[in-house]
Amino acid sequence: MLRLGLCCLFQQAPIKFRSTTATYLKKLDRPGQLARVSQLCLDNSNTLVTALDEVHQLGFGSFRVMSPLFPIFTHPQVGYQLDELPHAAQIRANLATVKLRKEQYGLRLSFHPDQFTLLSSPRPEVTAASLQELTYQAQLAEMIGADVINIHGGGVYGDKAAALLRLEQQITALPEPIRSRLTLENDDISYTVADLLPLCTKLSIPLVYDAHHHRCNPDGLSIADATEACVQTWRQVGREPYFHISSPKYGWQNKPRPHADFIDSADFPAEWLTLNATVDVEAKAKELAILRLQQDLLLPAWKAQGEADD
DNA sequence: GCATGTCAAGTTGTG
DNA sequence: CACAACTTGACATGC
Numbered sequence: 001m002l003r004l005g006l007c008c009l010f011q012q013a014p015i016k017f018r019s020t021t022a023t024y025l026k027k028l029d030r031p032g033q034l035a036r037v038s039q040l041c042l043d044n045s046n047t048l049v050t051a052l053d054e055v056h057q058l059g060f061g062s063f064r065v066m067s068p069l070f071p072i073f074t075h076p077q078v079g080y081q082l083d084e085l086p087h088a089a090q091i092r093a094n095l096a097t098v099k100l101r102k103e104q105y106g107l108r109l110s111f112h113p114d115q116f117t118l119l120s121s122p123r124p125e126v127t128a129a130s131l132q133e134l135t136y137q138a139q140l141a142e143m144i145g146a147d148v149i150n151i152h153g154g155g156v157y158g159d160k161a162a163a164l165l166r167l168e169q170q171i172t173a174l175p176e177p178i179r180s181r182l183t184l185e186n187d188d189i190s191y192t193v194a195d196l197l198p199l200c201t202k203l204s205i206p207l208v209y210d211a212h213h214h215r216c217n218p219d220g221l222s223i224a225d226a227t228e229a230c231v232q233t234w235r236q237v238g239r240e241p242y243f244h245i246s247s248p249k250y251g252w253q254n255k256p257r258p259h260a261d262f263i264d265s266a267d268f269p270a271e272w273l274t275l276n277a278t279v280d281v282e283a284k285a286k287e288l289a290i291l292r293l294q295q296d297l298l299l300p301a302w303k304a305q306g307e308a309d310d
Numbered sequence: 311g312c313a314t315g316t317c318a319a320g321t322t323g324t325g
Numbered sequence: 326c327a328c329a330a331c332t333t334g335a336c337a338t339g340c
Contacts (some may be wrong), residue, residue: 007332008332008333009332009334016334016335017334017335018335018336019335020317020335020336021316021317021321021337022317023316023318023335023336024317024337037313042319049319064332066332067332072318074319075319076318076319077318078318112317112332114332115319115320115330116319116320116321116322117319117320120322121321121325126319126320128335129319130319130320133319150330153324154320154321155320155321156321157321187321187331188331189321189322189330189331190322223328244313246332259332282332284332285331307318
């Protein structure tokens with residue numbers, strides 16, 4: 001059965017995650033900074049419980065957790081550790097509740113670090129910052145039971161083979177909590193499915209297949225080929241395949257990269273419909289887009305195993 | 311109150 | 326060469 005996943009935010013449901021800026025925190029003394037971020041982390045951990053309830057209620061099977069759940073956690077000047085926070089115990093308790101809900105509802109949880117997190121850069125400081133961010137997200141993933149931390153290949157730097165080699169070396173050296181969750185996704189500019197596949201196969205790193213990126217940045221593989229290749233990388237680690245779908249905001253003609261509010265069901269690969277897989281829906285109308293897609297594709301609401309049928 | 315400019319980070323391609 | 330595009334919204338500030 002296919003499960004559709006919501007990415008980070010809601011459009012209609014009144015569920016909002018809080019944030020702050022480094023500029024603001026720098027005006028406070030250290031205890032002031034910690035008091036501020038502690039409150040934000042506490043609020044966000046409560047909101048995450050609510051978010052899972054809502055995702056379940058809506059009949060979705062997956063949720064992508066926003067990277068700044070703990071705002072500005074890895075910032076070099078104003079970053080912090082969970083145990084420095086006055087509300088650390090309550091925050092941990094809330095995240096344990098999230099994990100419990102995830103299991104009750106049969107949900108899948110994931111992380112998608114943003115474009116600053118990449119393992120192919122020739123610059124050591126970029127790689128070091130990326131490792132910091134991955135360490136943070138793996139720590140969260142461990143606490144809430146998320147099985148995926150998904151990143152892109154990063155930059156090419158004029159030599160894709162050399163960049164891929166750096167990527168391979170960095171992945172090989174990752175600590176287990178990151179390595180066991182790390183996935184690679186084809187992007188819309190640099191790395192295609194065909195580029196990433198050899199590395200994914202060699203290192204047993206699953207490949208997240210984004211059909212929209214594939215259409216923006218083709219590699220000669222058909223959608224059916226890329227789907228099959230992706231499924232293989234998940235099968236080799238005994239886990240459920242993972243896809244991304246979105247529709248272009250301005251049509252496929254000029255600049256197809258920006259995402260539309262909703263998904264045109266014609267863009268949804270028919271090959272996916274019969275699989276047991278997760279599909280993150282990247283659409284600006286968020287849960288409204290998933291509900292509409294569910295209807296358009298005649299997909300049933302997601303249910304945990306053993307959950308009553310009404 | 312409400313409008314508005316600003317927000318940590320990397321890389322690529324555009325204008 | 327600067328700037329937008331990448332999941333974009335929410336915060337802090339100043340009127």
